[in-house]
Amino acid sequence: MNKAQLFAQIRLKQSYLCIGLDTDINKIPKHLLNLEDPVFEFNRQIVEATLDLCVAYKPNIAFYEALGRKGWESLEKTVAILPENCFSIADAKRGDIGNTSELYARAFFSQMNFDSITVAPYMGADSVKPFLGHENKWVILLALTSNAGSHDFQLLPTNAEGTEMLFERVLKTSQQWGSADQLMYVVGATQTAYIKKVREIVPDHFLLVPGVGAQGGSLSEISQHGFNKECGLLVNSSRQIIYASSGEDFAEKARAAAKEVQQEMARLLDKYLPA
Numbered sequence: 001m002n003k004a005q006l007f008a009q010i011r012l013k014q015s016y017l018c019i020g021l022d023t024d025i026n027k028i029p030k031h032l033l034n035l036e037d038p039v040f041e042f043n044r045q046i047v048e049a050t051l052d053l054c055v056a057y058k059p060n061i062a063f064y065e066a067l068g069r070k071g072w073e074s075l076e077k078t079v080a081i082l083p084e085n086c087f088s089i090a091d092a093k094r095g096d097i098g099n100t101s102e103l104y105a106r107a108f109f110s111q112m113n114f115d116s117i118t119v120a121p122y123m124g125a126d127s128v129k130p131f132l133g134h135e136n137k138w139v140i141l142l143a144l145t146s147n148a149g150s151h152d153f154q155l156l157p158t159n160a161e162g163t164e165m166l167f168e169r170v171l172k173t174s175q176q177w178g179s180a181d182q183l184m185y186v187v188g189a190t191q192t193a194y195i196k197k198v199r200e201i202v203p204d205h206f207l208l209v210p211g212v213g214a215q216g217g218s219l220s221e222i223s224q225h226g227f228n229k230e231c232g233l234l235v236n237s238s239r240q241i242i243y244a245s246s247g248e249d250f251a252e253k254a255r256a257a258a259k260e261v262q263q264e265m266a267r268l269l270d271k272y273l274p275a
Contacts, residue, residue, distance in 0.1 A: 001087050001115055002136070003181055003206070007230045009055045009085055011275075014266035016231050017258065018056035018089065018208065020238030021046065021078065023063050027243055029250050039067070039074040044081060045251040046242055053255070053262040056087035056234050058208075079112050087234070088115045089140065089208070095120035095127045102130035109134045116140050118186060118208075121170050125177055132178040139183050141174055143167050144198065146188025146211030167194070171201040180204040187226070189217020189235070195225040203228055210236040212261075219261070223268040231273055237261055 001009075010016050023039050032038040047057065059078060064071035082088050094104040094117060101119075108114045109131075116138035119131055131139045144154055144167040154167040171185065180202075187198050189211035198207070207226060211217035212235050219235060226233050241261070245253035 003230065006055065006087055006206070009087075010231050010269075013052065013055055013262070014269055015053055015055055015262040016233050016235055016265055016269075017054040017261050018058050018087075018234045018236040019046070019050055019054045019241055019258065020091070020210070020236050021057055021059040021063075021242065022238045023059075023074075023242070025063075025067065027246070029246050029248065031248055037070070037074055037077070039064070039071070040077045042242075042250075043074070043078040046254050047078075047081060047083075049251040049255040050241070050258045051083050051086060053258045054086065056089060056236075057082050058089040058091050058236055058238075060238075061090060061092040076112060079114060088113075090114040090117040093118050093120050093142065094131075095123055097123070098126045098130055101127050102133075105131045105134055105137075109137045116184070118142065121174060125173075128174065129177055132182055137182070139178060140208050141170070141183060141185050143170050143185040144187045144191045144194055146190045146217065150188065150191075168197065168201060171198065175202065180206075184208055184234075186210065189219070189222050192218060192221045192225065195222060199226060199228065204230075204232075206230075206232050206234060208234045208236060210238075212237055212240075219264060220268065223265075223272060227272045229273075231269065235261075235265070 021043050023042055028042045032041050035041050064075040090108040108117045118140045119128055120142050156166045158164045158166055158169045184206040187207045187209055189209050209222055212219050241254050241257045244257040
């Protein structure tokens, strides 16, 4: 899915919602645990209930890796049922020396056919470029994350004058590695103080924005300052939607929670990005 196709889906669905499939075996409804693959069944019902309300799904790979072989099987089956008109994100946060990154890229792009993968830039260009070498696939680079520990490094000055922070250097330098048609950035919803600065540096790139909902980020603030002419945002919500209920009505409640977010997104699109 290229930028134009992604924006077309945003316009069609009046939504820039990404649903995080952070499926924890200890949190899914108990009645599913008697099934052969409760994780996949949970995901299947969530996807079927919400596919017309969102434009992307983002499985966090840790929840599947933790279950060993069965977890990988659940993940592969989940990716196989994701709709073609929804952007798929492997939230894997990989990034290693070149030959290792290439193998990670093959695993998630060739074997599991994800559209994109989150990548950590700490090791520099040769750890990121192997992911960018795969045609029609996207790298979503960690830039300014929503966790409390992000301030340990990401806001440190990179020069004596203190005029540039580390996350800004990441944004500026990484644009030499790939274009806005293959490179997105993770910018946390709790980082609204810096979203204008991010947009000044990367005006044309899509941003994946976690931290709305359970983590306290403001959808309206992120949208006001983060929109570009093609919307340019994928706002992720995980727990608020997928765990809206722990009962047999979990899929119905997930749809209601996703619908609430989508309706607010429709209002914001109309306000800041009229047709």
